[in-house]
Amino acid sequence: MRISRITVTVVAVPDLPLRNVIGCHQPYALRNIIQVHTDDGLVGLGEMPGGTQMRVELEQAAAQLIGTDPFALEPLRVRFRDRPKVQAAFEVPCLDLMGRATGRSVADLVGGAVRDRVPFSAYLFFKFATPDDWLGTPVGTPAARAPLGMFGAHDAVLTPEAMVGEAEAFIRRYGFRTLKLKGGVLTPAQEVETLRLLRARLGPAYRLRIDPNGGWSVQDAVAMIPALEEIGLEYYEDPVTGADAMAEVARRTTIPLATNMCVTAFADLPELAARRMAKIVLADHHWWGGLEALRQLGRFCEIFDLELSQHSNTHLGISMAAMVHAGATVPGLVYASDTHYPWQQGWDIVNEPFEFDQADGSLAVPKGPGLGVTLNEDAVHRLAEVAAAVPAEHRDDEAVIRRWFPEWAPKHGDVFRRLIT
Amino acid sequence: MRISRITVTVVAVPDLPLRNVIGCHQPYALRNIIQVHTDDGLVGLGEMPGGTQMRVELEQAAAQLIGTDPFALEPLRVRFRDRPKVQAAFEVPCLDLMGRATGRSVADLVGGAVRDRVPFSAYLFFKFATPDDWLGTPVGTPAARAPLGMFGAHDAVLTPEAMVGEAEAFIRRYGFRTLKLKGGVLTPAQEVETLRLLRARLGPAYRLRIDPNGGWSVQDAVAMIPALEEIGLEYYEDPVTGADAMAEVARRTTIPLATNMCVTAFADLPELAARRMAKIVLADHHWWGGLEALRQLGRFCEIFDLELSQHSNTHLGISMAAMVHAGATVPGLVYASDTHYPWQQGWDIVNEPFEFDQADGSLAVPKGPGLGVTLNEDAVHRLAEVAAAVPAEHRDDEAVIRRWFPEWAPKHGDVFRRLIT
Numbered sequence: 020m021r022i023s024r025i026t027v028t029v030v031a032v033p034d035l036p037l038r039n040v041i042g043c044h045q046p047y048a049l050r051n052i053i054q055v056h057t058d059d060g061l062v063g064l065g066e067m068p069g070g071t072q073m074r075v076e077l078e079q080a081a082a083q084l085i086g087t088d089p090f091a092l093e094p095l096r097v098r099f100r101d102r103p104k105v106q107a108a109f110e111v112p113c114l115d116l117m118g119r120a121t122g123r124s125v126a127d128l129v130g131g132a133v134r135d136r137v138p139f140s141a142y143l144f145f146k147f148a149t150p151d152d153w154l155g156t157p158v159g160t161p162a163a164r165a166p167l168g169m170f171g172a173h174d175a176v177l178t179p180e181a182m183v184g185e186a187e188a189f190i191r192r193y194g195f196r197t198l199k200l201k202g203g204v205l206t207p208a209q210e211v212e213t214l215r216l217l218r219a220r221l222g223p224a225y226r227l228r229i230d231p232n233g234g235w236s237v238q239d240a241v242a243m244i245p246a247l248e249e250i251g252l253e254y255y256e257d258p259v260t261g262a263d264a265m266a267e268v269a270r271r272t273t274i275p276l277a278t279n280m281c282v283t284a285f286a287d288l289p290e291l292a293a294r295r296m297a298k299i300v301l302a303d304h305h306w307w308g309g310l311e312a313l314r315q316l317g318r319f320c321e322i323f324d325l326e327l328s329q330h331s332n333t334h335l336g337i338s339m340a341a342m343v344h345a346g347a348t349v350p351g352l353v354y355a356s357d358t359h360y361p362w363q364q365g366w367d368i369v370n371e372p373f374e375f376d377q378a379d380g381s382l383a384v385p386k387g388p389g390l391g392v393t394l395n396e397d398a399v400h401r402l403a404e405v406a407a408a409v410p411a412e413h414r415d416d417e418a419v420i421r422r423w424f425p426e427w428a429p430k431h432g433d434v435f436r437r438l439i440t
Numbered sequence: 441m442r443i444s445r446i447t448v449t450v451v452a453v454p455d456l457p458l459r460n461v462i463g464c465h466q467p468y469a470l471r472n473i474i475q476v477h478t479d480d481g482l483v484g485l486g487e488m489p490g491g492t493q494m495r496v497e498l499e500q501a502a503a504q505l506i507g508t509d510p511f512a513l514e515p516l517r518v519r520f521r522d523r524p525k526v527q528a529a530f531e532v533p534c535l536d537l538m539g540r541a542t543g544r545s546v547a548d549l550v551g552g553a554v555r556d557r558v559p560f561s562a563y564l565f566f567k568f569a570t571p572d573d574w575l576g577t578p579v580g581t582p583a584a585r586a587p588l589g590m591f592g593a594h595d596a597v598l599t600p601e602a603m604v605g606e607a608e609a610f611i612r613r614y615g616f617r618t619l620k621l622k623g624g625v626l627t628p629a630q631e632v633e634t635l636r637l638l639r640a641r642l643g644p645a646y647r648l649r650i651d652p653n654g655g656w657s658v659q660d661a662v663a664m665i666p667a668l669e670e671i672g673l674e675y676y677e678d679p680v681t682g683a684d685a686m687a688e689v690a691r692r693t694t695i696p697l698a699t700n701m702c703v704t705a706f707a708d709l710p711e712l713a714a715r716r717m718a719k720i721v722l723a724d725h726h727w728w729g730g731l732e733a734l735r736q737l738g739r740f741c742e743i744f745d746l747e748l749s750q751h752s753n754t755h756l757g758i759s760m761a762a763m764v765h766a767g768a769t770v771p772g773l774v775y776a777s778d779t780h781y782p783w784q785q786g787w788d789i790v791n792e793p794f795e796f797d798q799a800d801g802s803l804a805v806p807k808g809p810g811l812g813v814t815l816n817e818d819a820v821h822r823l824a825e826v827a828a829a830v831p832a833e834h835r836d837d838e839a840v841i842r843r844w845f846p847e848w849a850p851k852h853g854d855v856f857r858r859l860i861t
Contacts, residue, residue, distance in 0.1 A: 090544060093551035097771055121542040123511060128549075130514035130732065288743050292713060311551065315739040322709050322740065350518055 020120055022089060024056040025081035025109075027074045030402035031409045032366045033154055034333060035173060036423075037144035040203030040234035041432035042416030043423075046154050047409050048333035051077060052368060052399055055089070055112040061119045063089065063112030064390060066337035067104065067305055068439075071412040080105045089113040089120075096308065103284065103308035110309030111341045115389035124387025125344040129310045136381040137346030138355035140228070141195035142331065142362075143186055145204045147423055149173035179205075179213035183220050189361065190221075195380035197226040197253065197355035203234030203431065211246045218250045226253040226355070233260035233280050234431035237267050244272045253354070254299050254328075257281070260434050265296035277301055279330040280434050285316070292323045299354065301330035302345075305338070310345050317349040329356030332439065336360075336369030339382075340390040343373070347384040355380065368398040414439055441541055443510060445477040446502035446530075448495045451823035452830045453787045454575055455754060456594055457844075458565035461624030461655035462853035463837030464844075467575050468830050469754035472498060473789060473820055476510065476533040482540045484510065484533030485811060487758035488525065488726055489860075492833040501526045510534040510541075513732065524705065524729035531730030532762045536810035545808025546765040550731045557802040558767030559776035561649070562616035563752065563783070564607055566625045568844055570594035600626075600634035604641050610782065611642075616801035618647040618674065618776035624655030624852065632667045639671045647674040647776070654681035654701050655852035658688050665693045674775070675720050675749075678702070681855050686717035698722055700751040701855050706737070713744045720775065722751035723766075726759070731766050738770040750777030753860065757781075757790030760803075761811040764794070768805040776801065789819040835860055 031047035038044075051074050053065035067073055080099060087094070092110055099105040114125045126132040176185045186198055198217065202210045214227055227250065235243075240258035247255065254277040258268055262281050269276045279301035282291050285308075291297065300320060302313050313327075320327050329342055329352065339360050346352050360373065367373075369392040373382050385391020416439070420427045452468035459465075472494050474486035488494060501520060508515070513531055520526040535546045547553040597606045607619055619638065623631045635648055648671065656664075661679035668676065675698040679689055683702050690697045700722035703712050706729075712718065721741060723734050734748075741748050748770060750763055760781050767773050781794065788794075790813040794803050806812020837860070841848045 088548075088552065090548040091552035093554050093769055093771060095552075097554055121544075123542075127509075127511040131509065131512035131516075133514050133518050285739070285743050289713070292710070315736050318706070318736040319740060319743065322706050348514055350514060 020061070020089060020116070021058045022055055022084050022087050023058040025084060026054045027077045027081065028052045028054070028399060028403050029070050029074050029406040030368060030399060031406035032333070032335060032363050032402055035149060035362060036147040036153070036419065037201070037362070038146055038204045038420070039144070039201055039416060039435070040232040041429040041436050042418070042420035042427065043147065044333070044416060045411060045414060045419050047405060047411070049406060049409070049411075049414070050335055051108075052337065052394070053077065053108055053112050054394070055109065055116060057089065057116060061116050063114070063116035063119065064337045064392065064394060065108055065112035065115070066335055066341075067108045068332055069413065070406070076105065077108050080109070084109060089116040092311065103306060103312065106308040106312070107305050110311065111304070111390070114310060118387050118389030122388050124385060125310070125341070125390050126347045126384055127387065129344065130314060130348045132347035132384050133350050134347055134384075136376065136383055137343045138197065138379065138381045139195065139358045139375060140197035140199045140355040141186065141189040141193065141380070142199055142201065142357055142359055143182060143189065144176070144201045145182065146176050148175035179209060179216050182213045183216050186217055187220070192377075193361055193375040193380050194377035195355075195375070196224070197228070197380070199228040199230060199256075199357060202229045202231035207231070207235050207239045207243050211243050211250070214250050214252070215246065223251065227251070228253050228256055228277070230256035231258050232432065232435045233257045235259055237264050240268045241271050244274070247274060248272065256301065260431065262290060262294060262296045266294050269296055275299055275326070277328060279303065280438065283438065288319055291325070299326045299328055301328050301357070303330040304341055304345050305332070310341065310348070313345050314349050317351045320351050326354065327351045328354035331357035331359050333359045333362065335363060336367040336372055336392050337390065339373050340369070340385055340392045343382050343384055344390065366398075366402070368395050368402060369393060370395045441482070441510060441537070442479045443476055443505050443508050444479045446505060447475045448498045448502065449473045449475070449820060449824050450491055450495050450827045451789060451820060452827035453754070453756060453784050453823055456570060456783060457568040457574070457840065458622070458783070459567055459625045459841070460565070460622055460837060460856070461653040462850040462857050463839070463841035463848065464568065465754070465837060466832060466835065466840050468826060468832070470827060470830070470835070471756055472529075473758065473815070474498065474529055474533050475815070476530065476537060478510065478537060482537050484535070484537035484540065485758045485813065485815060486529055486533035486536070487756055487762070488529045489753055490834065491827070497526065498529050501530070505530060510537040517729065524727060524733065527729040527733070528726050531732065532725070532758075532811070535731065539808050539810030543809050545806060546731070546762070546811050547768045547805055548808065550765065551735060551769045553768035553805050554771050555768055555805075557797065557804055558764045559618065559800065559802045560616065560779045560796060561618035561620045561776040562607065562610040562614065562801070563620055563622065563778055563780055564603060564610065565597070565622045566603065567597050569596035571843075600630060600637050603634045604637050607638055608641070613798075614782055614796040614801055615798035616776075616796070617645070618649070618801065620649040620651060620677070620778060623650045623652035628652070628656050628660045628664050632664050632671070635671050635673070636667065644672065648672070649674050649677055649698075651677035652679050653853065653856045654678045656680055658685050661689045662692050665695070668695060669693065677722065681852065683711060683715060683717045687715050690717055696720055696747070698749060700724065701859065704859065709740055712746070720747040720749055722749050722778070724751040725762055725766050726753070731762065731769070734766050735770050738772045741772050747775065748772045749775035752778035752780050754780045754783065756784060757788040757793055757813050758811065760794050761790070761806055761813045764803050764805055765811065787819075787823070789816050789823060790814060791816045
C-alpha cells in the first residue's frame with residue numbers, strides 16, 4: 020500500500036460572532052480537508068485549521084509523501100521534524116488508512132481504547148446577536164446565505180444572566196456535565212459573577228472552568244481567587260499570559276491552572292516540569308504532531324505528575340473523530356475535552372455526524388475502520404465553494420468586532436492571536 | 441481476535457563463566473518463553489528474563505488476559521500499572537499477533553522503521569576457562585552436557601592482552617564496530633589498560649565503551665578520566681553507583697555518562713532531567729514496559745536533550761527480534777545497542793537465528809509478519825528439559841564464582857544484584 024495522491028481542500032463553515040479576548044469570530048471558519056489516496060483505492064481523511072497558507076504548506080509537504088507507506092509514521096515525523104502541524108495533518112489520514120487496510124479502528128492502532136466513551140465540555144461564548152446580513156456579505160453565494168439552523172434564534176449573550184440561559188440550553192441539548200466559560204470578554208468581576216450564577220443554578224454536580232485566554236492582569240487574576248475557590252472551579256485556564264505570570268497565580272490558589280498558551284509544544288515541557296506553572300496541559304493533536312504525540316505527551320505528564328485535557332478550535336467531524344480516538348487512548352485524558360463542535364451543528368462534512376450523549380455529554384468511540392467517518396462529498400463541495408467566495412484567507416477576529424465596536428483595540432491577546440492565526 | 445490461551449515456558453540456555461562485578465554467570469541462563477494464542481489460531485511470541493518466580497508472576501497475569509483483544513495494549517498497561525515487566529511480557533506477543541493478523545511487521549505497527557538495519561555492539565566479558573564439568577553437574581541431562589559450540593575453545597580471558605584477542609575474534613566473526621568492555625572485574629587501572637590496548641590495536645574507527653556496573657569508587661572513576669579521555673570513549677557507563685556519585689563523575693569529564701542502573705524506570709526520569717547525572721539512558725524494553733514505552737522514553741530524551749542506547753541481558757531470538765524492531769523505530773536510538781546474543785550462538789529457540797552483518801555488526805529489521813521469527817519447538821522442548829533439571833530458580837552470580845574464589849565477597853554491586861535477580 021503506497022500513497023498515490025493527496026488533495027487538500029479549503030472549506031469555510033458558517034460560524035457565529037463568538038467573542039474572545041481579541042475580538043470575535045468571523046462569519047466563516049476556514050478548515051483544510053485532507054484526503055490521502057493509496058494505490059489500492061483507499062482514502063484516509065484529515066482536517067486541519069487555517070486557509071490558503073496552510074493549504075499551500077500542506078500541498079508542498081504532500082508532494083514528498085507520494086510513494087511512501089502510510090504505516091511509516093515515524094519516518095513522516097522525522098521528515099517533517101519541527102513541523103508538528105504538518106506531522107499531524109498527515110499522521111491522522113495515515114492512521115485512517117492503516118485502519119481501513121486492516122479493518123481496525125484508529126484507537127486500536129494507537130494502543131487501544133481505555134474508555135468506550137469520551138467526555139466533552141460545553142464551550143460557552145459570550146456572543147453578539149447575529150446581524151441579518153451576517154452570512155450574506157461579502158460572500159454572496161446562496162449556500163452561504165442559508166440559515167444556520169443552530170438552537171433556533173441567535174440572540175446576543177453579553178451578560179452573566181444571559182450566559183446562564185445559554186448554559187442551560189447546552190446542557191439540555193448535549194448533556195454536558197462540564198462547562199467552560201470563554202472569558203477575557205466582560206470584566207473579570209462580571210465573568211466570575213457568571214460562574215457564580217452558573218454554580219447557583221446548576222448546583223455542585225457540574226464542573227466549571229474559565230478561560231480568559233491570558234487576558235487578565237496578575238492582579239485581577241489573583242483578586243478573583245477567593246470567589247473562584249468559593250464557587251468551586253475544576254481548573255483555571257490561562258488567566259494570565261506568560262510563564263512568570265502563570266507561576267505567580269498558581270502560587271496563590273489551590274485551583275489547578277491549565278494552559279494551552281504557555282505550553283504549546285514539546286520544547287516548552289522542560290520549563291513546565293521545572294516551574295510547574297500549570298498542572299494541566301490542554302493538548303491539541305493538530306498542534307502537537309498527531310495522536311501518537313498526544314500519547315507521548317500523556318506519558319510525560321504521568322512522569323511529572325501533571326494532567327491532560329484537550330484543547331479545541333472551531334472544527335468539523337474529521338477532527339472530532341480524531342479527538343475522540345485520542346481521548347479514548349490516552350489514559351491520562353480524564354478531563355472532559357473542549358470542543359467547538361456544537362457551534363457548527365448541521366454543517367458537518369462527514370456522513371456520520373457525532374451526537375453527544377444527552378445524559379453526560381460524552382461521545383462514543385467510533386468502531387472504525389480507521390477514524391470511523393466518511394466524507395460527505397456534497398457538503399465538502401458546497402463549503403469549498405463558500406471558501407472560494409470568502410475573501411479572508413486567515414482568521415482576523417479583530418476586524419470583525421469593529422462592526423460592533425469601531426474603536427476596538429484589544430489590550431491583551433498577543434499570544435492568543437499568534438496561536439489562532 | 442481474542443486471546444484464548446497463554447503458555448509460559450522456562451528454558452535454560454547454556455552460558456559461559458562470564459565475569460562481572462558481583463561474580464560470574466551460571467552454566468545456564470534462564471528465560472521465559474511466552475506464547476499467546478488467539479481464537480483464530482494465531483500465536484504471538486514473547487521472551488522475558490528469569491525463572492520460576494517470573495513464570496508464576498506471568499502466569500497469574502496471563503489469566504487476566506484470556507478473552508481480551510491483542511490490540512488492546514494501553515488497557516494492558518493500565519491493567520498492570522506499575523508492573524512494567526508484565527506489560528512488556530505481553531505487549532511484545534500482542535504486537536506479534538497484531539502483525540500476524542494484519543500482515544505487517546511489529547516495526548510497522550509501532551510507528552514504522554526509521555532505519556533498515558540496527559547497529560549492535562560487541563559485549564566483551566572477562567571470563568574463566570570453562571571447566572570440563574561446567575555443564576555436566578548438577579544438571580545431568582544429555583542435552584545439558586552437549587558441547588556449546590561457541591568460537592571453538594573456551595579459554596580464559598582474564599588479562600588485558602587476552603581481551604584484545606577476544607575483541608578481534610568478535611570483530612572477525614560479527615563485524616562489530618562498537619565494543620563494550622564489561623568492567624568492574626579487574627582493577628580499574630587494568631581495565632583502562634585493556635581499553636588502551638584495544639585502541640592501539642584497532643585504531644580510531646572503533647567505538648569503545650566500558651561498564652564497571654557501578655563497581656568503582658568515585659575516586660577511582662575520576663582518576664581514570666584523563667586516560668579514558670586520551671583513549672577516546674564513546675560513553676562511560678555506570679562507573680559508580682547512585683545519582684550523587686554519577687553526577688560527581690559527570691562533572692569531571694567531557695565523556696558522556698550512560699546508565700542502566702541509576703535510571704531504570706519512568707519514575708527515575710524527573711531526577712535525571714533535573715540533575716543530568718547521565719547523558720545516555722540504556723533502555724531495555726523488558727524493564728521499561730515494552731516497545732511503546734521505549735518510544736515514549738525516546739520522546740522524553742528528545743525533550744531533555746538526552747540520548748538513548750539499548751541495554752541487554754542474556755537473551756535468545758525473540759528478545760533479539762523485539763530489540764531490533766525497537767532499534768528500528770525509536771529515532772533517537774542511534775548508538776549501537778548492547779546484545780549478549782553471540783554468547784548463545786547455536787542455542788536459539790527461533791527458526792530464523794539472527795546473523796550480524798560482518799561489515800558493520802548490524803542486524804536487518806525482520807520484514808515480519810509480526811516479529812518475523814517463529815518458534816523452533818524442538819529447541820524449546822530441549823531447553824525446557826534442561827531448565828527442569830537445573831536446580832537454580834534464579835540467577836546467583838556470587839555462588840558460581842566461589843568455585844574459583846572460595847572466599848569471594850563482592851565489595852560492590854548491590855544495585856546490579858537487584859537488577860539481575
